[in-house]
Amino acid sequence: MIDLKTLTIKKAHEALIKGDFSAVELAETYLEEIAKKNKELNAYLEVYDDVLEQAAEADKKLQNFPTSKPARTDQSPLGEGGLSNLVGIPLAVKDNILIKGRRAGSASKILENYIASYDATVIAKLKEAGAVFLGRTNMDEFAMGSSTENSAYGATKNPHDPSRVPGGSSGGSATAVASDMALAALGSDTGGSIRQPASFCGVVGLKPTYGAVSRYGLMAMASSLDQIGPIAKTVEDAAIIFNCVKVRDSMDSTSTEVKIQKSKVKSLVVGVPRAFTESQGVDKEVLANFNQSLATLKKLGHQIQDISLPTVGYALAAYYIIMPAEASANLARFDGVKYGFHKAGENLLEDYRLSRGAGFGREVRRRIILGTHVLSSGYYDAYYNKAVNAREVITADFARVFETVDVVATPTTPTPAFKLGDKSSDPLAMYLGDIFTVSANIASLPAISVPSGFAAVAGRQLPLGLQFMAPAGGEATLFAIGRAFGGQ
Amino acid sequence: MISLKEIENLAALSRIALPPEEKEALRKDMDAILGYVEQVQKVSGNGSAEKKAGLLRNVMREDANPHESGIHTEALLSAAPKREGNYIRVKKIL
Numbered sequence: 001m002i003d004l005k006t007l008t009i010k011k012a013h014e015a016l017i018k019g020d021f022s023a024v025e026l027a028e029t030y031l032e033e034i035a036k037k038n039k040e041l042n043a044y045l046e047v048y049d050d051v052l053e054q055a056a057e058a059d060k061k062l063q064n065f066p067t068s069k070p071a072r073t074d075q076s077p078l079g080e081g082g083l084s085n086l087v088g089i090p091l092a093v094k095d096n097i098l099i100k101g102r103r104a105g106s107a108s109k110i111l112e113n114y115i116a117s118y119d120a121t122v123i124a125k126l127k128e129a130g131a132v133f134l135g136r137t138n139m140d141e142f143a144m145g146s147s148t149e150n151s152a153y154g155a156t157k158n159p160h161d162p163s164r165v166p167g168g169s170s171g172g173s174a175t176a177v178a179s180d181m182a183l184a185a186l187g188s189d190t191g192g193s194i195r196q197p198a199s200f201c202g203v204v205g206l207k208p209t210y211g212a213v214s215r216y217g218l219m220a221m222a223s224s225l226d227q228i229g230p231i232a233k234t235v236e237d238a239a240i241i242f243n244c245v246k247v248r249d250s251m252d253s254t255s256t257e258v259k260i261q262k263s264k265v266k267s268l269v270v271g272v273p274r275a276f277t278e279s280q281g282v283d284k285e286v287l288a289n290f291n292q293s294l295a296t297l298k299k300l301g302h303q304i305q306d307i308s309l310p311t312v313g314y315a316l317a318a319y320y321i322i323m324p325a326e327a328s329a330n331l332a333r334f335d336g337v338k339y340g341f342h343k344a345g346e347n348l349l350e351d352y353r354l355s356r357g358a359g360f361g362r363e364v365r366r367r368i369i370l371g372t373h374v375l376s377s378g379y380y381d382a383y384y385n386k387a388v389n390a391r392e393v394i395t396a397d398f399a400r401v402f403e404t405v406d407v408v409a410t411p412t413t414p415t416p417a418f419k420l421g422d423k424s425s426d427p428l429a430m431y432l433g434d435i436f437t438v439s440a441n442i443a444s445l446p447a448i449s450v451p452s453g454f455a456a457v458a459g460r461q462l463p464l465g466l467q468f469m470a471p472a473g474g475e476a477t478l479f480a481i482g483r484a485f486g487g488q
Numbered sequence: 489m490i491s492l493k494e495i496e497n498l499a500a501l502s503r504i505a506l507p508p509e510e511k512e513a514l515r516k517d518m519d520a521i522l523g524y525v526e527q528v529q530k531v532s533g534n535g536s537a538e539k540k541a542g543l544l545r546n547v548m549r550e551d552a553n554p555h556e557s558g559i560h561t562e563a564l565l566s567a568a569p570k571r572e573g574n575y576i577r578v579k580k581i582l
Contacts, residue, residue: 117563253547317525328502335503337578342569348579349503357505365506366517369498373490373518374525376501382529383522390531428520 002029004180009237012183013085016062023062023088027055027132030090034134034181041157043166043175045095046103047135054132058088061130085240087130092182094173095136096143097228098217099123106219107151108141110359111340120217121252122186122228122245129244134182137172141361142331143193143221145169146433149424150363157420158200161460164417167197173231174201184232184241188218190225191319192412192437195449198231199412199465202451204482205231206238207437209472210444211256213242214249222326223254225319225441235450235482242475263476270297270468270481271307271405279313281432282414285455286464290411293452293466293485297409300484307401307408311394315439318394320431321374321387322442328371334359366427395443402471407481410436412449412465416457436467445469448478450486490518 002021015021031051038044048054065083093099096106098116100123105111119127126133140150148156148171156171158164159179166175170187174197177185187194189207198205206229213228220226230241248257277290294304336342336355343354360368374383401408414435423430440447452466466485470477495515499506506514561574570577 114567115563117560117567250549253549311531314528314531317528318531320521320525321528332503336569337576339567340569348581350505351579352503353500353505356503357507360504362510365502365504365510366514368502368504369495369514370518370521372498372502373494373522376498383525386528386531387525389533390528393531393533427517428524431521431524 002026004029004033007183008234009085009089009183009232009240010234012089013087016088017065023055023058023132024052026088027051027090027134030134030180030182033179037159037179037181040162041159041175041179041181042154043137043156043172043179043181044092044135045105045107045138045153045172048102048133051090051132051134055088055090058130058132061087084129084244086126086244088132090132090134090183091126092134092137092173092176092185093123094170094185094187095139096188096219097123097186098219099133099136102136104136104219106142107139107153108360108364109152109341110334110336110355114340116217118217120228121214121247121249123217125245125247137170137176137185139172140169140193141364142219142327143169143188143190144327144363144367146192146196146430147418147420147423148172148197149420150361152361155420158417160202160462161417164419164462165200167200167413167417169193169197170205170231171197174198174203174205177201177203177231177233184230184237186228186241187231188226188228189441190221191323191441192434194229194231195412195437195447195465195467196434199449199451199467200417200463202463203231203233204235204238204451205229205449206242206475206478207440207447208242208246208475209258209446210441211254212246212258212446212473212475214247214252214255216249216251216255220330222323223330224326225323227441235448235479235486238448239475239479258473260476261471261473263480267301267303268406268477268481269303269305269404270294271305271401271408273309273312273408273410274306276309276312277410277436281435282411283416283455285457286411286414286416289453289455289464290466294409297481297485302481305405307405309397309401309408311390311397312439314390315394315442316431316435318387318390319434319438319442320370321383322391324367324371325375325384325387326371328368328375331360331364331368363427391442394439398439398443398445398469399471406470406477407474408469410467410469412436412467416455416462416464440469444472446472446475446478448482450482452485490515490522
């Protein structure tokens, strides 16, 4: 029996190297867990039928490896002698990341029956490392949402309380990891879509520096904000995946050689924007937990410093202009002609209107129309230009703060996981939940959410998360403080 | 306040057929969202006067190393709802 509860990528790698269990046995154990739990939680849209074949391939790689020395976690993509620490590791992949020859649909009806024609760069890297893909996970349609309720294939449930949402949009990936249906997963984060579900589900989520990970093969929502990143059980596991997938890629012109700064491990200066973290709409329990986390950091030898980020409160408003603007352009490609769902009308224009009207769900239609509005002549200056300006001012605000602090800490979310259906009829209320996460996307910064404890709500223990943001390329600092905070 | 007529125009521009019963609800949602996001206008700073793409700019790559012609044709065309040989079939435009 493999104990999945306490298993991490690091432990699994060591066990695979020693021969305690094989990659096939590990994959079988996960498939059994999925068979038991997925019906209720709906984390996977599809479990691949060749998982055991993939695992058998990984076993071959493991058998051909001469020594039994595990790969170092900071070595990427391959460890000593060319063996990756991800060989044979069972992963879940969000449904907006392409794997050649497999279905990919962004949980949208408009991509019904679409088969990916190429591998995303992150997938190519993981394949090279020998990872095993268990299946594709549920999400808010085209990553538009914060609850995974906006899926054309039904909502995903939170494993800590199935009457609540897992967060979103990478809710399927977070649920899969939190309920031992995958050892780790890939998600994508445009305004918090990795960190918020990680927080709601009690796992670790990393949004890398913009450009650190290639977006080639990720279905675009808002190209200047989207990043792929890991959801994992420990900070170290998230680091292993990040180190494997980060690469400057000529197929993504916005990917850059992000210089990952060496981290000071002892005593970091942690900036806390009090006026922001104590603003309206933040739950008392969340704030109490946050203050407790700061006390823990102090005990660990870090210095807490109050800082002022006067414009950070505008990040959410800027985000809900820039994101729909870019999405309205990116989603123009779904026209019922080139791929996916088609609904016939009297002429080509009607084909477009009917295919898009019936193929896109309500939230996607709302954001496309909102994006069209803020870009339209007469409103462009009042909305889009002002949002771009605000983005630059907010980015400069962060740059100024990072002259005196190493990281900025906030709660990941203003509340713990909410009930299914609670916010689905009020889009603005749903958007306001992204208040702490969007600024990292707006300012292109790396940010991580780590579990920080629980809130007791109606007899249930609901996970909470602590978010750290760092300057561009500051992932190593995030891993160092995240590991220290989590006692790893 | 955004009008129903404007919602209809935007839907037409977006090439989206909206169910009639959704238009009023969408109008209300848009009012609430726009009412919230217009606070970005309070952020002072320069850069808003001229139209520009912001600090993040696109980068072009060399048009080099083409792949062998036709190797991706089947994979791409097989995704199209309607095809005729090596063409995607659409309705007459003119």
